[in-house]
Amino acid sequence: MMKKTEKITGIVLAVILLVCGCFFGCSIETSATGTMYYGDVDRNGQVAVSDALLVLKHVVGAQVITDSLALQLADMNHDGEQDVSDALLILKTVVGIAKREPYRSGGQGKTLVVYFSCTGTTETLAKYAADILGGDLYEIVPEDPYTEEDLAYYTGGRADREQNDPSARPAISGQVDNMEQYDTILLGYPIWHSQAPRIISTFLESYDLAGKTIIPFCTSHSSGIGSSADNLHHLAPGANWREGRRFGSGVSRQEVESWIAGLDLNKMPDVSVFDLAAGENGKAPVVTLNSGYEMPIVGLGTYSLLDDVCVDSVAAALQRGFRMIDTAYMYGNEKEVGEGIRKSGVPREDVFVITKLYPNQYGDAVEAIDMALEKLGVDYIDMMLLHHPGDNDVAAYKAMEQAVADGKIRSLGLSNWYIEEMEAFLPQVDIPPALVQNEIHPYYQESEVIDYMHQKGIVMQAWYPLGGRGHQSELLSDPVIEKIAQAHGKSAAQVILRWDLQNGVVVIPGSSNPDHMTENISLFDFSLTEEEMAEMGRLNRNEKHDWY
């Protein structure tokens, strides 16, 4: 008979290994250490909690086992009283931390707590929140401070009058430095006549908050948050508003802590599965990047499209519903891509523009970024990638991080980075890459790399999705792909692109042929069966079609 503690340990271990196997791709069958410990527990129940700790450290990485978690686990050893639900709770915490660890906040992941407060209630809360989150604090200070008389409500005083006037915008003294560096904004205000004070509207209208997450909170005598937060949404177009929370006066730090814990702010977006049902032919769904911005999952590749062909292809693609364009300094067509966007009539802000710095630009990336903006003729670049690993790549990435803070770039990524390169690169940068663009097609499937990136919350994008110019005819006439295409009444290209999307891989097929473009964005009225996905999976030859 197993003792209770051993039994708990066994269960904990089994679940740890199972859960970690799912999260970290180290399957119980193939991880030698995992198999050994799991087997030992199974056979004789002799594994002690200290061993459990060891396994845990091995599987999820030593850095996520904090001293207090280690103590909690060790406690189980001493008193043997902890029950399974407690053990599972600890486990959930550990795995939760481990799972979100790669999605570090730093640089662009910063949080700002903004508040307006006249009598100190909201201020106390805001200070707790900033302290708990390690975020920055910003007080909205009116240029013309509110006197006691101004605040006396139902007297027709200043506050009453402003609340009655939807166009009132009391001026703010000072401003937030580098708003671009913040992903998440906690916005605190007192309830004034069931609404947020008008100065909150002034604040929201003063910044471009698109792509940021805003979490409102308020204090009041008795009113709830009601419609006060919803009524602010239109003032920050493109922001992701979370549900708000009302507090009374005399709130404890603990209460704020538990509210913030429930917000799950570090939750890593799942970028491995796309909401394909949300797409329709001619309108691709989006994936939310770890930068908070949304990116369409089908785009136009522009490699080798030059001059008017490029301008016309970009315009034609946008007119057919494409909303993402991939270019690069090296393609020599950034200017034409910009022209194509303008020619299409589609508003610039509706188009997701990706460009890349080439290794010969890494030495002076600051200038190269400005040059890209100028050639494209845009105020900001949606996504900038480093084209290949190379000398000064970290310095170039840091220049791109600064450009994010300056509002010149919104999201960052890499191209032609594989697992080894990522392992060396990631610890050296602050903003986690949102996207990696690598060669991927049925003959070069890269499943291991895709899984690795997905686990890190990084979107995977396929270049040469159709095999690349010179290779696509072989791929498009592959008998397996042709057979599947026939079964669905689709083209071979559509089957390949749909296979990518079902694998959680974004596609950027290149084309100057409008009919092909229409085909390439008509991927949402059919789906491949599990068996067909498996058949496609078996086509892998590990056959790279280009050197980088």
Ligand SMILES: NC(=O)c1ccc[n+]([C@@H]2O[C@H](COP(=O)([O-])OP(=O)(O)OC[C@H]3O[C@@H](n4cnc5c(N)ncnc54)[C@H](OP(=O)(O)O)[C@@H]3O)[C@@H](O)[C@H]2O)c1
């Ligand atoms: N980061 C990197 O290192 C890197 C490297 C290479 C490429 N890329 C990016 O990836 C993009 C895609 O690669 P790619 O354009 O070279 O190759 P690709 O997308 O694999 O193939 C493009 C070729 O396929 C044809 N095609 C497109 N749609 C078709 C359809 N529905 N039916 C039949 N043929 C079709 C195109 O011809 P038509 O013009 O006649 O349609 C073109 O010849 C590039 O444009 C570039 O943006 C990045």
Ligand SMILES: Cc1cc2nc3c(=O)[nH]c(=O)nc-3n(C[C@H](O)[C@H](O)[C@H](O)COP(=O)(O)O)c2cc1C
């Ligand atoms: C002009 C004005 C209007 C107010 N309206 C309401 C209200 O509609 N409902 C409510 O519960 N409290 C109302 N209050 C009370 C404040 O919401 C409450 O005292 C708040 O916690 C003050 O926050 P502060 O100390 O951060 O300024 C109002 C206060 C003022 C000054």
